[in-house]
Amino acid sequence: MTLSCNLYIDGNFEGIINSQKEVNIGKNGHIKGDIFTSRLVVQGVIEGNVNASRVEIKSCGRISGKLESSELIIESKGVFEGNSILKNSVQKIPEQQQIKKS
Numbered sequence: 001m002t003l004s005c006n007l008y009i010d011g012n013f014e015g016i017i018n019s020q021k022e023v024n025i026g027k028n029g030h031i032k033g034d035i036f037t038s039r040l041v042v043q044g045v046i047e048g049n050v051n052a053s054r055v056e057i058k059s060c061g062r063i064s065g066k067l068e069s070s071e072l073i074i075e076s077k078g079v080f081e082g083n084s085i086l087k088n089s090v091q092k093i094p095e096q097q098q099i100k101k102s
Contacts (some may be wrong), residue, residue: 028062
């Protein structure tokens, strides 16, 4: 499913969701598949991979899978199981300095 508008799901869905806007998974929502969006709010269950700029897992929400985001917020009692990758992060490795002996 490819969208250019907000999406609210409060039921079962299996497949790939690709949205340029916000995707909101309601308390009764159960997703089996991958989600690509700018903002994701999870109150239900997602079994699959997530790629979003901002992800919010609410107190009754659960994500199982690989998650790539610039910002991740998990409320108390929210559950995330899997791997998380921070997008747009630049990790600098310090250069090894050579010490000259006189």
